[in-house]
Amino acid sequence: MSLHPYLADTEPAAQHLFLGLSGYYSSRLPSILQYRDDAGVIRITKEENEEFLEAYEAHFALETARAALAGSILQIAYSALKQYPSGAVVTPQFSNLGVNGVNPQPAFSVGRLVRNIPIGLLIYAGRIQYNHWEEGEPTNPVARQIFRELVVSYKDDSGFDLGYVLDYPAPRPVPHHVIRLELGWRSYDAYLQDMSQLLPTPPD
Numbered sequence: 001m002s003l004h005p006y007l008a009d010t011e012p013a014a015q016h017l018f019l020g021l022s023g024y025y026s027s028r029l030p031s032i033l034q035y036r037d038d039a040g041v042i043r044i045t046k047e048e049n050e051e052f053l054e055a056y057e058a059h060f061a062l063e064t065a066r067a068a069l070a071g072s073i074l075q076i077a078y079s080a081l082k083q084y085p086s087g088a089v090v091t092p093q094f095s096n097l098g099v100n101g102v103n104p105q106p107a108f109s110v111g112r113l114v115r116n117i118p119i120g121l122l123i124y125a126g127r128i129q130y131n132h133w134e135e136g137e138p139t140n141p142v143a144r145q146i147f148r149e150l151v152v153s154y155k156d157d158s159g160f161d162l163g164y165v166l167d168y169p170a171p172r173p174v175p176h177h178v179i180r181l182e183l184g185w186r187s188y189d190a191y192l193q194d195m196s197q198l199l200p201t202p203p204d
Helices: 005-022 046-058 060-083 092-097 119-131 141-153 175-182 188-198
Strands: none
Touching (some): 060 188, 119 141, 119 188
């Protein structure tokens, strides 16, 4: 099957972005899990908490770099869905996310489901969050609800239960989490597989 022209035209840029992103995953953020006791409860002193926050802040530049690369990938994917809608229709099952067929366009309510959210909407919400991350929780109602759903999904994960609480400990961009944890795009090939299915079949 031939590659959609949009994917062919953006292939060099997308490949470089994924290559750059992969280089940042060898360095990991400080984990609060180091303070977990034998019962799995996080127990941390005031001094340890201050040390943890200092280490976390020291890695903010690393997170910013990851987010910049991932946000650019989401922008490419977002533009593809906006420019080449598949003719999808909004189904009632996504009304809980605030989707009404107008904003966002039905073209984003497409793709496989991740945590009962179409990946088209995860692309939409992740791109909005990156562009407006300094606001904390998105003002866009659909993006805001999607991230609230993600927070609920991780509520029992002691290592990431605050991962999508967008204003704690301070507002921060999280598109790299959306790319890696939700979309599962750990390589250009994974991205290409999804995007080839999301876009309409190109003419012969």
